Structure formats: C-alpha cells, structure tokens
Amino acid sequence: xxxxxxxxxxxxxxxxxxxxxxxxxxxxxxxxxxxxxxxxxxxxxxxxxxxxxxxxxxxxxxxxxxxxxxxxxxxxxxxxxxxxxxxxxxxxxxxxxxxxxxxxxxxxxxxxxxxxxxxxxxxxxxxxxxxxxxxxxxxxxxxxxxxxxxxxxxxxxxxxxxxxxxxxxxxxxxxxxxxxxxxxxxxxxxxxxxxxxxxxxxxxxxxxxxxxxxxxxxxxxxxxxxxxxxxxxxxxxxxxxxxxxxxxxxxxxxxxxxxxxxxxxxxxxxxxxxxxxxxxxxxxxxxxxxxxxxxxxxxxxxxxxxxxxxxxxxxxxxxxxxxxxxxxxxxxx
Amino acid sequence: xxxxxxxxxxxxxxxxxxxxxxxxxxxxxxxxxxxxxxxxxxxxxxxxxxxxxxxxxxxxxxxxxxxxxxxxxxxxxxxxxxxxxxxxxxxxxxxxxxxxxxxxxxxxxxxxxxxxxxxxxxxxxxxxxxxxxxxxxxxxxxxxxxxxxxxxxxxxxxxxxxxxxxxxxxxxxxxxxxxxxxxxxxxxxxxxxxxxxxxxxxxxxxxxxxxxxxxxxxxxxxxxxxxxxxxxxxxxxxxxxxxxxxxxxxxxxxxxxxxxxxxxxxxxxxxxxxxxxxxxxxxxxxxxxxxxxxxxxxxxxxxxxxxxxxxxxxxxxxxxxxxxxxxxxxxxxxxxxxxxxxxxxxxxxxxxxxxxxxxxxxxxxxxxxxxxxxxxxxxxxxxxxxxxxxxxxxxxx
Numbered sequence: 242x243x244x245x246x247x248x249x250x251x252x253x254x255x256x257x258x259x260x261x262x263x264x265x266x267x268x269x270x271x272x273x274x275x276x277x278x279x280x281x282x283x284x285x286x287x288x289x290x291x292x293x294x295x296x297x298x299x300x301x302x303x304x305x306x307x308x309x310x311x312x313x314x315x316x317x318x319x320x321x322x323x324x325x326x327x328x329x330x331x332x333x334x335x336x337x338x339x340x341x342x343x344x345x346x347x348x349x350x351x352x353x354x355x356x357x358x359x360x361x362x363x364x365x366x367x368x369x370x371x372x373x374x375x376x377x378x379x380x381x382x383x384x385x386x387x388x389x390x391x392x393x394x395x396x397x398x399x400x401x402x403x404x405x406x407x408x409x410x411x412x413x414x415x416x417x418x419x420x421x422x423x424x425x426x427x428x429x430x431x432x433x434x435x436x437x438x439x440x441x442x443x444x445x446x447x448x449x450x451x452x453x454x455x456x457x458x459x460x461x462x463x464x465x466x467x468x469x470x471x472x473x474x475x476x477x478x479x480x481x482x483x484x485x486x487x488x489x490x491x492x493x494x495x496x497x498x499x500x501x502x503x504x505x506x507x508x509x510x511x512x513x514x515x516x517x518x519x520x521x522x523x524x525x526x527x528x529x530x531x532x533x534x535x536x537x538x539x540x541x542x543x544x545x546x547x548x549x550x551x552x553x554x555x556x557x558x559x560x561x562x563x564x565x566x567x568x569x570x571x572x573x574x
Numbered sequence: 575x576x577x578x579x580x581x582x583x584x585x586x587x588x589x590x591x592x593x594x595x596x597x598x599x600x601x602x603x604x605x606x607x608x609x610x611x612x613x614x615x616x617x618x619x620x621x622x623x624x625x626x627x628x629x630x631x632x633x634x635x636x637x638x639x640x641x642x643x644x645x646x647x648x649x650x651x652x653x654x655x656x657x658x659x660x661x662x663x664x665x666x667x668x669x670x671x672x673x674x675x676x677x678x679x680x681x682x683x684x685x686x687x688x689x690x691x692x693x694x695x696x697x698x699x700x701x702x703x704x705x706x707x708x709x710x711x712x713x714x715x716x717x718x719x720x721x722x723x724x725x726x727x728x729x730x731x732x733x734x735x736x737x738x739x740x741x742x743x744x745x746x747x748x749x750x751x752x753x754x755x756x757x758x759x760x761x762x763x764x765x766x767x768x769x770x771x772x773x774x775x776x777x778x779x780x781x782x783x784x785x786x787x788x789x790x791x792x793x794x795x796x797x798x799x800x801x802x803x804x805x806x807x808x809x810x811x812x813x814x815x816x817x818x819x820x821x822x823x824x825x826x827x828x829x830x831x832x833x834x835x836x837x838x839x840x841x842x843x844x845x846x847x848x849x850x851x852x853x854x855x856x857x858x859x860x861x862x863x864x865x866x867x868x869x870x871x872x873x874x875x876x877x878x879x880x881x882x883x884x885x886x887x888x889x890x891x892x893x894x895x896x897x898x899x900x901x902x903x904x905x906x907x908x909x910x911x912x913x914x915x916x917x918x919x920x921x922x923x924x925x926x927x928x929x930x931x932x933x934x935x936x937x938x939x940x941x942x943x944x945x946x947x948x949x950x951x952x953x954x955x956x957x958x959x960x961x962x963x964x965x966x967x968x969x970x971x
Contacts, residue, residue, distance in 0.1 A: 409803075432942070514791065515791065515793050517741060517934060518938070519935070523938060534931075538931045538935070539932050540968065541970055
C-alpha cells in the first residue's frame with residue numbers, strides 16, 4: 242500500500258514538477274508524512290482498544306516475570322534490608338547440593354504424573370459418556386455437574402476432601418472400618434499415600450475443564466465416520482481407537498501441555514496440611530511448598546533462592562510441554 | 575493499625591477512650607489491618623512516606639522476623655520521653671521482670687506486651703473422675719498411672735487419655751519446660767540434643783505405643799478435642815476455651831502442667847505477643863504513648879483492653895490486671911493459677927522466634943520416623959541437628 246501510494250504520488254509530482262530530483266525528494270517526504278498521518282489515524286483506535294489489556298499485561302504479568310528473573314539471579318533476602326546482590330548461578334549450585342530440593346522435586350514429578358494420568362483418564366471417560374447422551378438438555382446438565390468442581394474454591398475443595406479422608410472420622414475411613422476393620426484405614430495416615438491423595442484431589446478439581454475441551458473435540462467428529470465404521474463391522478473399541486482418539490489428538494495436546502503446569506503447584510499441600518506442617522514424614526513437601534517455606538517461613542526468607550527454584554520448575558514445565566507437543570504433533574493424523 | 579480480632583476485643587474501644595481522656599497526647603485513628611500490610615509498610619518506610627505509626631499486634635513467632643525486616647523501631651528513647659507515667663518504668667511495671675527481659679533484643683526494647691500466652695493443661699473433668707481423680711496430677715509419673723486407669727474405662731467410647739498436637743510449642747514445648755529450666759539456647763534453638771528432650775520424647779513414644787496418647791496435626795487436634803476423643807492435652811488457654819464451647823465449663827477444666835520433678839519449682843511455656851512502632855513513623859511518640867496507654871498497668875483506657883483480651887485466652891502482664899480481672903473470676907481460675915508459674919519459667923525470647931520455623935521444618939520428618947519406630951531418638955535428633963546446622967549456615971544473620 243505504502244509503496245503503491247508513494248509510487249503513484251511520486252509519479253504525479255515528477256510529471257508536474259519543473260525541478261525533478263529536489264521536487265521528487267520533497268514529494269516523497271510529503272507522501273510519507275501524509276501516509277503516516279493516515280495510518281496513524283486508523284491505528285489509533287486499535288491502540289486505544291488493546292491499550293488497557295496491554296497495560297494490565299505489562300504491569301501484572303510482564304513486570305513480575307522480569308522482576309522474578311532478576312530476583313532469581315540474586316541473593317535477595319527479605320529479612321536483610323537493602324541486600325540483593327547479583328550472584329550469578331550460585332542459587333543453582335545451591336539447588337544441586339540441596340537434598341530437600343531434590344526430594345521435593347521428585348515428589349512433584351510423581352504428583353504431576355499421577356495428576357496427569359488421573360485427570361486425563363477421568364476427563365476422557367466422562368466426556369465420552371456425556372457425548373453418548375442424545376438429549377441436549379440432559380447433556381447440558383451433565384456438563385454442568387462435571388464442571389462444578391472447577392468453580393469450587395481450592396480451599397473449600399481441599400478442606401472437604403480432608404474431611405472425607407480423615408483417618409479417623411472421615412466417611413471413607415468409617416466405611417472401610419465398617420467393611421474391613423479399623424486397621425485398613427491406617428493407610429490414610431501413611432506417608433506414601435500423601436502425594437497420590439493430593440494429586441487425586443487436584444485431578445478431580447480440574448477435571449471439568451478437560452471434560453469440556455474433550456467434548457468440543459468429540460462433538461466436532463463427524464458422526465458419519467462412526468456410522469461407516471459400524472457398517473464395516475467395527476466394534477466400540479475399534480471405533481474408539483481408530484476414529485475418536487486419532488481425531489482428538491490436538492485436544493489431547495492441549496490437555497497434556499496444561500497438565501505440565503501443575504509441577505510447581507503449592508496450594509494443595511499448604512491448604513491440606515496447613516502452613517507449618519508438611520504432612521507425615523514431610524511427604525507433603527512438594528517443590529512449590531518448599532519454595533514457599535524458603536521464601537516466607539525459614540531463616541532470612543531467601544527470596545532469591547526461592548525464585549530460582551520456581552524458575553527451574555517453570556523451565557522444566559515448559560520443557561515437558563514442549564516435549565509433549567512435539568511427540569503428539571508428530572503423531573497427528 | 576491492628577487486626578480486626580484485637581480491634582474488636584478491646585483495642586478499638588480503648589483507642590476511643592484514649593482520644594477522649596488523653597487528647598493532650600494527640601488523636602489516634604485505628605485502622606484494621608489488611609493482609610500483606612507488612613510489604614506495603616516496608617515499601618513506605620523505604621520511600622519515607624509511611625502512612626501509619628504503629629501496630630497493635632505482633633504475634634510472638636513473627637516478632638523476630640519483623641525486627642530483622644526493619645519493621646520495628648526501638649522504643650527506648652520514646653519510652654523515656656513519654657508523658658505516660660509508666661513509660662520510663664518498664665522493668666518495674668510487669669508482674670515479673672522476666673517479661674521485661676523477654677522484650678529486649680541486643681540491649682534495646684522493641685515491643686510493648688499486649689498479651690501473655692501462658693500454657694496449661696486442658697482436661698475433661700468427667701473423664702478424670704471416671705478414673706477416680708478429682709484434679710490433674712502434679713507429676714508425669716502420676717499422670718502415667720492415671721492414664722493407665724483411664725484407658726480401659728474410656729475404650730468403649732474410643733477415647734484416648736492424652737492428645738498431642740503435632741507442632742513444637744504446644745504439647746511438646748510446654749512439656750519440655752517442665753523437664754528443663756531453659757529449653758532454648760542463647761541462639762534461640764531448642765535444646766533437642768539434651769537428655770531432658772530425649773526423656774520427654776521416649777516418654778511420649780511409650781505412651782503412644784501403649785495406646786495412651788494420640789498424635790494429631792494441630793488443626794485436627796482441636797477438632798478431635800471438641801469431639802471428646804481425648805481426655806487432656808497441653809497448650810494455650812484456647813484449648814480450654816474451645817473445649818468449653820462444646821462441653822461447657824462444668825466438664826472442661828484447666829490446670830497447671832504436671833512436672834518432671836516434684837521438688838523443682840513448677841514451670842510452663844510462656845511467650846509474649848506485643849504492639850510496636852514502625853521506624854520512620856510519622857508520629858512515633860504518639861504511637862508509643864498510645865500503646866502505653868491502652869496496654870498499661872492501670873486506668874480506664876487499659877481496662878478496656880485487658881478485660882477484652884482475657885475473654886480470648888490472652889493473659890495480662892501487670893499484677894493489677896491479674897488481680898482485677900482474674901483473681902476472683904471463677905470462669906478463669908485456671909489462668910490465675912497458672913500465672914503463678916511465670917516467675918519460675920523462661921519466657922521464650924525473641925531469637926527463638928527466628929530459629930523456630932527451621933527447627934520445626936527439619937525435625938518433624940525425623941520425629942515421625944521415631945514415633946513409627948523406624949529410628950531411635952538419638953539418631954533422629956542427630957539427623958535434625960545436621961539439617962538445622964546446614965540451614966542456619968545458609969542464613970546471613
């Protein structure tokens with residue numbers, strides 16, 4: 242557009258101006274200024290529309306990210322005023338030698354794997370069931386029910402589950418005691434059960450979002466494909482594996498990429514066990530919780546170290562997301 | 575500023591009274607604190623643009639952190655120049671000089687106490703009476719005998735004699751003070767490699783293994799207590815108050831903690847929560863005078879506060895209020911009795927608040943394994959020592 246305008250305008254001026262070069266240069270400059278005014282006039286409305294959102298993003302997202310990066314490479318200690326020297330990779334060297342970091346990170350990886358598997362399996366199962374409901378009103382009701390845990394505040398969900406899972410007074414413990422005797426519910430106090438329990442609660446809570454994502458994918462599959470497959474003698478399993486799953490791969494990609502983000506999660510443990518108690522034998526100390534303890538509870542409150550841990554977790558999440566994305570995209574039909 | 579709880583309990587009323595009676599000192603507006611106030615105040619201090627002058631409440635376990643973060647101004651100069659009479663008489667004004675000592679850090683006074691937390695035993699009198707006891711025993715040996723009598727009698731209702739809260743300062747900390755005069759070293763670290771600590775832990779483990787005691791996270795512990803599933807525990811007066819909410823004053827009583835040694839002066843856990851002034855405050859003298867007036871040893875202004883705080887399991891730090899509010903108060907007789915132990919007890923000092931979080935975080939994984947029977951107490955504490963030392967070495971101050 243600009244080139245055409247300038248060419249056209251330049252040609253006009255060349256044709257009418259007695260002194261070719263100077264007149265042309267002047268004409269070009271006038272053309273540019275005119276076009277900038279015109280472009281600016283069109284653009285200003287766009288800037289006004291996106292401006293507030295960009296400003297909010299810069300203030301509440303970009304600035305904290307940049308500030309977090311700066312803190313991660315410093316020895317910023319909240320309890321030591323005016324002390325935040327740049328320390329290069331010292332925080333990562335400290336992490337490499339921090340046994341608690343590696344234990345917590347391992348638990349978080351376990352947590353993510355269980356969350357990922359349960360969330361996906363439960364969501365897929367529920368979504369397939371809802372997709373089989375033909376009445377739109379009934380399907381709508383089931384969609385709402387499946388989404389309810391998502392809108393429940395995390396603290397409410399975790400505390401309700403805490404009551405369910407109370408080793409002594411919880412509904413599950415009472416049921417198990419009635420069926421199998423009191424010793425059976427002892428597993429609810431076991432340190433080995435902590436991470437699976439927290440991951441299950443988190444998966445249950447987040448499942449609804451994935452149900453809706455999967456339903457969008459399921460509803461978009463052409464029903465004639467299933468009809469044709471049925472006519473060819475394909476059973477439900479064959480239809481599932483040959484039609485449904487391949488066509489849902491893009492949706493799976495989104496779900497798996499989002500699941501990687503729970504690696505650094507802290508609130509489940511903090512709410513379930515409280516701020517000062519990391520559960521039996523410290524088994525509730527996930528990496529997000531450990532970073533929280535370092536930043537807000539222990540000693541000098543080493544924000545630099547905590548930020549470095551969170552940055553490491555963030556990069557790991559991104560790495561997992563990238564790997565999943567690459568693997569699933571390569572397998573796309 | 576102050577949290578809503580304390581404002582409603584009496585600080586707001588006391589401030590209104592202060593503005594009426596001590597208009598000569600100035601006028602104070604008391605605002606309720608919002609969460610995250612500390613980072614906001616710190617930022618304002620740095621910018622020399624502080625809006626508030628003081629805070630009516632620093633929980634003991636936050637006190638050290640506040641000093642280190644630069645949120646608390648030393649008060650000595652303001653106390654000397656205060657027009658409130660007892661400002662310059664700090665040491666003589668508390669019912670024991672140990673309280674004054676507990677407010678010092680590196681030779682300066684940073685806080686003015688707004689309540690003491692003196693720990694005791696909370697118990698179900700009906701359960702004790704079932705075993706033939708009309709008062710709580712005086713020694714842990716006698717408690718052991720009592721619990722063994724209680725156990726079969728309470729078994730049908732699935733009640734365990736003793737509840738232990740899974741944190742370091744309620745049951746554990748209180749019981750430890752009955753074994754040793756000074757539970758913390760000069761750096762504020764718990765003496766968890768002492769023989770007394772080992773004796774305490776072995777005793778608790780034996781009780782747990784014999785089905786005489788149960789170990790619950792603190793949040794669950796209160797729930798279990800209110801459900802009536804253990805007969806007694808140790809902690810703050812909140813244990814008694816919260817128990818009475820369900821079971822009433824007739825069934826839930828308080829008593830002095832049993833002692834390890836019947837011949838030694840009885841002791842208990844004591845820590846102090848306080849008010850303080852911000853550094854760079856717009857009106858530091860007024861803030862100090864306000865704190866001195868509402869938290870003082872006498873006067874109608876302070877009466878508003880001290881009467882209020884005792885209804886929420888806080889204890890006065892002046893003899894005058896102990897006598898006025900507690901002495902003839904039948905509903906709080908256990909508080910009056912346990913306060914007599916304070917002059918014998920080490921009041922937990924400020925550095926303890928600094929070391930506490932590290933010790934608790936490092937100790938519990940090993941304590942859990944000890945209570946499971948996987949390791950011995952010495953091994954558990956040796957591992958704790960190693961980790962605490964490693965973590966402390968990473969701190970600058």
